[in-house]
Amino acid sequence: MRQALKLYTTIRKNQFMMAAVIGMILIVLSVGSVMLIPGMPNQDIADALGPELIVVWLIIAVIVFLNDQSRRLDTWLYTQNISRGQLFLTRVILLVVLPIMAANVVDLGLTAALQPHTLIEALNIDSTVSANVFFMSSLFVIIATIIGPNWLKAAGTIFTLGLVVLAGPTVALFFKNISSVTSPFEGFIQPVVTMLAALFIFAVGHYLAQNISDDTVDEAVRVHYLKWPIVIFVFVVTLMKTMSSSGRNSIDGFLLGLVLPIILAVVTFIFVFKPTFKVTWDK
Amino acid sequence: MALVIENISKKIQDKQVLENVSFELNQGEIVGLVGRNGAGKTTLFGTIAGELLPDFGHIGLDDLDYNKTTRLHDQLCYIDMPENWLRYYSPKKIKTILKVAYKNFDESWYDAEIKRFGLNNIKRIRTYSKGMRALFAIIVSFASRAQYVLLDEPLDGLDVLIRDQVKQLIVNQVIQHNTTILIASHNLIELDTLVDRILLLKNQTIDRTFAIEDNKNIKKYQLAFTGEELPRFLRDSGTIIAQTGHIVTIVFNDFSENLGIKLAGPEFKFVEELQISSEDVFRASFAEEAFSWQQELEVDA
Structure with a gap:
């Protein structure tokens, strides 16, 4: 030390x-x-x-x-x-x-x-x-x-x-x-x-x-087993916040409260897992 | 005393880069590490040095686990190139840091070499040319007086005169301090003049360890064939390095008596055995890839 x-x-x-x-x-x-x-x-x-x-x-x-x-x-x-x-x-x-x-x-x-x-x-x-x-x-x-x-x-x-x-x-x-x-x-x-x-x-x-390990320096989440927990954490805490606002008792209000958590969770998922989408017209 | 690398495996971003890599480095040896681009040489260096954590395997030094025994870490020096922390400091500041990092750091030798090669002691390393930066990394590695030094492409970017001096520096380091040096390089001609043996990294593992004099089975021939087309058996059993008309230079990875009899046949006007080099062994080791490329080129033509 x-x-x-x-x-x-x-x-x-x-x-x-x-x-x-x-x-x-x-x-x-x-x-x-x-x-x-x-x-x-x-x-x-x-x-x-x-x-x-x-x-x-x-x-x-x-x-x-x-x-x-x-x-x-x-x-x-x-x-x-x-x-x-x-x-x-x-x-x-x-x-x-x-x-x-x-x-x-x-x-x-x-x-x-x-x-x-x-x-x-x-x-x-x-x-x-x-x-x-x-x-x-x-x-x-x-x-x-x-x-x-x-x-x-x-x-x-x-x-x-x-x-x-x-x-x-x-x-x-x-x-x-x-x-x-x-x-x-x-x-x-x-x-x-x-x-x-x-x-x-x-x-x-x-x-x-x-x-x-140093090879994970460019990865959004460097610890493999924390990747999913972090996506879930972002979704849950944002959901808790949006659902604690007033006007969430109706179905419309509930659905509106889901928008931000879903967007943030998807963005986090993309950064963490870097999914690749293949767009092609080839058969 | 030896540095023992045992069954090292490493995945990077779900891609297997190293798999069951095993070899030993003995005291006072200069060992080359060769492999194709992206074969995992730098990953292997990073894993041995402790930058990367192996998924599996063990690195031993003095019968101790090197990764877990941090007090051994000043016995090994590796400066990764070209991007490294040295760039942001001057040789003067780097000296103060390395004196703390390596207990045997040779301050007077470091100063003498900086002076000998005319490196500016006050300017930051990033202002140096590519060759000077490579040279400085070698000086730092040797001044550490670590027992094991890993050099990644040490001669890359150096002009011929500096290259000769660096090669001399490497040899002196081994003679005077019994240092073990592992050199990763694509320059096999330079390696031939420096190393005791070469490790070939292929298919994520050490595929072969060779010293030129030990490879009796690998043979290189220059020959002239008589027919219109190159005899089929040549392509099947060797790697063609060069072909001009009917004259072919070929390396056989596994030369047999049977092949020798075929070469003595009437299909050839002229056959001469040439001296083998590491580059030839390298080509022979990647004969399959080389053959498929040749075929692709022929189809394109």
Whole structure:
């Protein structure tokens, strides 16, 4: 594992330095605005700096991650004295955990130094944001692991994260119900459950990453036995969404609700299985 | 110590590319890998190196499973060509990476060879010409000081002078470091001057392993026939490499005493045995395909 971390850090040294410089600029701007323009609205470090740093660093991480595949660095790393599982964990540590942790340390450190009265609030915001970002990162990582081409990884992530956002009110209701039972831990229960869910997704991603061969890099779904489940997943979740809209009690409404799931499932099927249609007038 | 490839099978997009491929690479050997375009040479290299996971089979090194024992992986170096990650970095940056990747990386040798071949140390590899990129990949492979080096078309794109130097580089590497080198190439004439033996990849498997001196059954003849048409038995038992009028150059894949008697008959004015090369063995191995193409060409004509 040490070799994997050392090798990946050496390869991506310039990008890590660039991320650090951008982070420093953000910190200077944030602290500067607090010290030079007191009383400006929305300038609490607790509200802004931590999430901003996380978002900026994770955008850089996503670019680095996708770049590894397009530059065929992945292909070479598979031949090195690190396993596929170690490479997966290295990326999770350096491109997901490290940015989130670093942003939290910077945010809490500066809040403690400059606005100590908002420290508890900063802690609450950071833990919730971090848990949510960690969960979303786990979804991106598993999608990026399973799906081959970079543009399909982006499309799959947008689709899945869109679903997560749409399911947001239901999830919030779920946590509200849990919190009413465990009220003393209200502030912590959501981040902890979210983190556990993310860890589970990362564990599945780790397992899958160990069995992925470089020859599937151009395939929409790189894991053979997940091809049909993904087509079915797209159909079912889209159907759940369309059927939860109002006006689906009539037959017309029901049929209308089937249109989008069928279209998306067919499009997914075409990308995943690449069926060939022979059009010919020959007898 | 040997690298043992045992019953490797690999399907790519439901097409069987490799099936029960087995062979051994011994220390200090230079081995050629030949096969027709799309025969699976690059897939085989990728599978041995760990880029691709085999569907079936086993790769062993020092009695250990090579794929599962990652600490052995710096004992084998393979840079896939022409697309690879090296293109996006300068030799200087690549050196810092390879020093971490290969514990025996020879930094001073790498620097000396970069200087000797006049490669720009600061420019990215993608700005190099095709030949220079191929040369750089060879330098990287040897500087890794890996015990096993896989080279895919290493002489492709190199001019004659650089090619000679690279061949010398390959021989020196084997002499000085006892490295084992597996070379995939279509240039059989170049291979003949370099390798100890050749593996022929045909029908998704290693169809034959040969060294020129071992192939007593494969014979090459130049002959002149007397009649209007080429005697039928020649087409049936050999591969015609060239024909000008009544003069034919032919390779027999399985030369027998019976054939020798027929060649000594009155149908021929002149018969001479020529020295066999790997290219001839290759042609002989694909005699059936070559024959069907010849027939197609004759029908078209």
